[in-house]
Amino acid sequence: MTLSPAARFLLVLAVLTAAALLLPFVANRGLVFLAGVVAINVVLGMAFNLLFSTAGLLSFGQATFSATGAYAVALLLLRLPDIPFLLALALAAAAGALAAVVIGFVALRRTEGVYFAVLTLAFAELVHVVIAKTSFFGRNDGLTGIPRPRLGPIDLAQGQAYYVFVIVVTALLIACLWWVTHSRLGRSFRAVRLDPMRAAFLGIDVRRRQLEAFAISGACAATAGGLMGPLTSIVSPDLAHWGESTKPILFTLLGGAGHFWGPLVGAVVFSAVEYGTRSLAGASDLITGGLLLAVVLAIPGGLLGLAALLVARLRPNRAGNQPSPPAIPVASTAEGAAR
Amino acid sequence: MSAASLAVQGLFAGYGRTPVLKDVSLTVAPGERHVVIGPNGAGKTTFFRALCGEILPAAGTIRFEGRDVTRLDGFRRVRAGMGRSFQVARIFTDMTPAENVVVALEAGEVSNGTAGWRFATAPRASLRAEAEAILSDLGLAGRGDEPASILSHGDKKRLELAMMLALKPRLLLLDEPTAGMASADRMAAVRLVQRIVAETGATLILTEHDMDVVFHLGTRISVLHYGEIVTTGTPEEIRANSFVKEIYLGRGGHHA
Amino acid sequence: MIADLPSLLFNALVWGMATFLVAAGLTMIFGILHVLNFSHGGFFMIGAYVAHSLTNWSAAMANIWGFLAASVLAGAVIGLVGLVVDRAVFRRLAHVDGAYVLVATYALLLVCNGFVKLVWGLNVVSASPPPELFEVSFIGNLVLPHYSLFVVVAGVVVFLALEWLINMTSVGRLIQAIAIDPWMARLLGVNVGLIYSATVIIGFALAGLAGGLLVANQSLSPDLAGIFIIQAFGVVIVGGMGSIRGAFLAAILLGLVDSFGTALLPQMPGVLFFVALAAILLVRPRGLIASGRLS
Numbered sequence: 001m002t003l004s005p006a007a008r009f010l011l012v013l014a015v016l017t018a019a020a021l022l023l024p025f026v027a028n029r030g031l032v033f034l035a036g037v038v039a040i041n042v043v044l045g046m047a048f049n050l051l052f053s054t055a056g057l058l059s060f061g062q063a064t065f066s067a068t069g070a071y072a073v074a075l076l077l078l079r080l081p082d083i084p085f086l087l088a089l090a091l092a093a094a095a096g097a098l099a100a101v102v103i104g105f106v107a108l109r110r111t112e113g114v115y116f117a118v119l120t121l122a123f124a125e126l127v128h129v130v131i132a133k134t135s136f137f138g139r140n141d142g143l144t145g146i147p148r149p150r151l152g153p154i155d156l157a158q159g160q161a162y163y164v165f166v167i168v169v170t171a172l173l174i175a176c177l178w179w180v181t182h183s184r185l186g187r188s189f190r191a192v193r194l195d196p197m198r199a200a201f202l203g204i205d206v207r208r209r210q211l212e213a214f215a216i217s218g219a220c221a222a223t224a225g226g227l228m229g230p231l232t233s234i235v236s237p238d239l240a241h242w243g244e245s246t247k248p249i250l251f252t253l254l255g256g257a258g259h260f261w262g263p264l265v266g267a268v269v270f271s272a273v274e275y276g277t278r279s280l281a282g283a284s285d286l287i288t289g290g291l292l293l294a295v296v297l298a299i300p301g302g303l304l305g306l307a308a309l310l311v312a313r314l315r316p317n318r319a320g321n322q323p324s325p326p327a328i329p330v331a332s333t334a335e336g337a338a339r
Numbered sequence: 340m341s342a343a344s345l346a347v348q349g350l351f352a353g354y355g356r357t358p359v360l361k362d363v364s365l366t367v368a369p370g371e372r373h374v375v376i377g378p379n380g381a382g383k384t385t386f387f388r389a390l391c392g393e394i395l396p397a398a399g400t401i402r403f404e405g406r407d408v409t410r411l412d413g414f415r416r417v418r419a420g421m422g423r424s425f426q427v428a429r430i431f432t433d434m435t436p437a438e439n440v441v442v443a444l445e446a447g448e449v450s451n452g453t454a455g456w457r458f459a460t461a462p463r464a465s466l467r468a469e470a471e472a473i474l475s476d477l478g479l480a481g482r483g484d485e486p487a488s489i490l491s492h493g494d495k496k497r498l499e500l501a502m503m504l505a506l507k508p509r510l511l512l513l514d515e516p517t518a519g520m521a522s523a524d525r526m527a528a529v530r531l532v533q534r535i536v537a538e539t540g541a542t543l544i545l546t547e548h549d550m551d552v553v554f555h556l557g558t559r560i561s562v563l564h565y566g567e568i569v570t571t572g573t574p575e576e577i578r579a580n581s582f583v584k585e586i587y588l589g590r591g592g593h594h595a
Numbered sequence: 596m597i598a599d600l601p602s603l604l605f606n607a608l609v610w611g612m613a614t615f616l617v618a619a620g621l622t623m624i625f626g627i628l629h630v631l632n633f634s635h636g637g638f639f640m641i642g643a644y645v646a647h648s649l650t651n652w653s654a655a656m657a658n659i660w661g662f663l664a665a666s667v668l669a670g671a672v673i674g675l676v677g678l679v680v681d682r683a684v685f686r687r688l689a690h691v692d693g694a695y696v697l698v699a700t701y702a703l704l705l706v707c708n709g710f711v712k713l714v715w716g717l718n719v720v721s722a723s724p725p726p727e728l729f730e731v732s733f734i735g736n737l738v739l740p741h742y743s744l745f746v747v748v749a750g751v752v753v754f755l756a757l758e759w760l761i762n763m764t765s766v767g768r769l770i771q772a773i774a775i776d777p778w779m780a781r782l783l784g785v786n787v788g789l790i791y792s793a794t795v796i797i798g799f800a801l802a803g804l805a806g807g808l809l810v811a812n813q814s815l816s817p818d819l820a821g822i823f824i825i826q827a828f829g830v831v832i833v834g835g836m837g838s839i840r841g842a843f844l845a846a847i848l849l850g851l852v853d854s855f856g857t858a859l860l861p862q863m864p865g866v867l868f869f870v871a872l873a874a875i876l877l878v879r880p881r882g883l884i885a886s887g888r889l890s
Contacts, residue, residue, distance in 0.1 A: 106877060109880075110880050114697060117697060118828055129864075133864075182460040187438070188442065194431040198429040198430065198502075199446075200417075201425075242821070285709030286706055286710065288709075289704070289708070292699075
């Protein structure tokens with residue numbers, strides 16, 4: 001039995017969403033809160049991976065977009081308490097896309113080597129300083145007392161309602177990102193990553209495709225970031241710090257950049273490790289750094305890449321029995337993993 | 340003027356401040372198979388790059404079917420109907436051959452505005468069929484699921500040709516189409532290009548090292564020497580030209 | 596504003612030389628290995644902590660000679676760490692995609708941060724300069740703390756020493772040859788691996804030395820690495836990756852931008868640095884000295 005890629009994706013997404021929704025029945029409030037944060041981080045990782053593995057852009061400034069979304073939602077909820085929450089999220093997405101287009105317009109002039117990474121890093125720090133020094137954004141203290149809004153008749157402040165909302169929205173964002181990755185647009189993104197020159201001489205507008213990937217990634221990251229404020233009731237300039245930009249990179253490489261679900265695996269494993277070592281001062285940095293270094297040096301395909309390798313090794317002589325991939329397979333091997 | 344497929348007028352181009360091409364002018368009629376030859380370092384590659392839009396000329400104009408494309412980006416020239424191959428075939432190695440052609444077909448649809456909105460992620464069935472047809476026409480059928488990276492050198496060249504043809508260009512720019520091939524493969528490649536040109540009616544401009552290929556394929560030949568076109572003519576005229584003989588034979592070597 | 600001009604220029608020079616001290620090793624390693632080393636800031640920070648611990652170790656160290664000795668020792672320690680990092684990490688990254696290399700060095704930075712937190716704790720520590728450098732001179736209205744003068748002199752001395760090393764010694768010429776064409780150098784019988792290791796050791800030692808020399812320039816905290824690495828990245832990129840002379844010029848230029856930017860926009864210190872960085876990169880993407888080779 002072979003399922004189409006879309007059906008297989010929806011099956012996995014449904015199982016994961018159901019598991020996340022059942023969590024409040026078995027776990028305490030602290031863990032459920034953490035799961036909400038992890039769900040948001042999964043989207044941030046996947047939005048980064050769309051740029052990195054699909055469009056071939058190493059962005060070191062993703063915190064700009066998640067922080068843009070977080071601040072947009074926080075400001076809207078605090079200043080316009082009657083705004084429909086979904087509208088606030090949509091505006092956050094638009095703000096993230098706009099920020100991405102403005103930054104991308106400049107940074108994408110230099111996509112080669114480390115220049116793009118450092119340019120995005122510089123812009124992210126610029127945004128960080130501006131947020132931390134502007135009273136409209138609450139300066140270093142950030143914005144506090146962000147309420148959990150209503151969604152029509154549903155009060156998201158009640159019980160686990162907001163957690164459920166976070167899970168549903170992240171599932172929708174993941175579906176969006178999957179669609180972009182595997183659609184005609186995603187195919188042209190991959191063409192641009194694999195060989196920008198060849199893509200250009202097929203009539204593909206390379207700069208525009210890269211800007212589109214950047215805008216989509218920014219919009220998704222901003223929407224996910226927008227979910228953060230009502231969850232934690234505070235947004236602070238730390239959200240825009242460049243250390244925050246490196247987290248999605250870490251999730252992606254840890255889980256496996258060549259795999260759509262890589263950032264999810266990475267975010268869950270990373271959060272579990274961090275949770276397990278939370279009482280040791282400094283240990284979390286050591287463990288995070290050591291883990292990341294080990295992955296890059298030893299298993300550049302990440303945990304999912306390692307798993308795929310092990311599965312292939314466990315059934316060596318059954319190539320003939322394997323279900324044949326669809327006529328146009330959608331493998332998106334990361335550059336590093338392919339080498 | 341509008342009769343020409345490509346008209347180059349007073350072209351200067353190069354890298355940094357040193358011009359490689361000096362006052363190059365060339366007119367290519369529709370349906371012509373025009374070969375640019377010249378010794379190593381004569382500026383063939385620079386000329387080719389300037390025609391494609393990979394480098395912008397310092398002076399001069401390039402007109403394609405009467406339209407000034409001198410300042411146009413490479414991808415816009417492709418959209419205007421110019422196809423281009425690379426000396427070392429460039430294909431998307433992580434994709435299957437079919438996916439390579441599908442990406443080209445989809446790029447073509449986006450370029451000419453017939454793409455439309457599509458929710459399903461798989462390529463349109465008609466595109467997949469068209470891709471298979473192009474591939475089997477070029478002898479690349481049935482390569483199904485293997486990545487294009489494992490194709491042989493010659494197959495990669497043919498796949499690149501397939502991607503070009505998917506865009507239905509009216510002008511084909513081929514940069515040394517037989518570079519790195521064994522001589523038997525060369526003649527097969529020549530026949531393939533001849534057939535494609537006959538079937539599509541496209542105009543052809545190519546640079547080439549191999550004189551067999553040059554005289555088999557070319558209907559007109561231009562000789563580039565130290566960044567200038569020293570003569571243009573039919574194969575017979577070029578064969579008879581004493582200056583060309585001096586350039587090539589005077590320095591020894593059939594292949595220059 | 597005009598009355599402040601001398602002190603603005605002096606602040607620019609101090610900022611520039613402090614950042615150059617950190618950036619020198621960074622640009623050198625990039626010139627040879629083509630690795631933009633995030634962890635450079637981390638090893639700079641560890642150098643500062645090591646030097647601080649050494650000077651606090653005994654009262655005999657509480658003078659300028661003890662201070663200098665501690666800085667040199669910190670440089671030596673970090674240089675040895677560089678040898679280990681070169682063997683354990685950099686060599687394995689030689690054939691890995693650039694994006695992964697950048698991430699690997701970021702992972703090393705995290706390890707450095709964790710190490711500092713574990714060994715020296717999370718608290719902010721303030722180190723004071725040795726008594727000889729504690730004083731302040733005045734030229735008219737211009738205030739010249741002796742320690743700031745020391746930082747400027749140290750920056751210039753390190754720059755001149757590197758210029759001498761690169762251009763006047765045989766090791767320096769080998770390093771230059773490899774920066775230009777490692778393949779050719781190998782063909783000519785140069786032990787390229789050895790020169791790579793030497794460059795990494797020198798680069799790391801420079802980070803440790805900078806940590807020791809700048810220990811009293813700011814307070815010590817686990818955030819130190821992040822602050823300096825971003826500034827040093829800016830200097831290295833604006834100067835032209837791999838160019839020591841370029842880094843020196845860029846450090847002064849960006850020091851001026853930072854100094855005047857803080858005076859013009861006191862409510863947003865540091866913003867103009869990033870604006871200038873982006874603007875310069877757009878106009879001269881390969882930096883001021885564009886060769887990209889050690890010079």
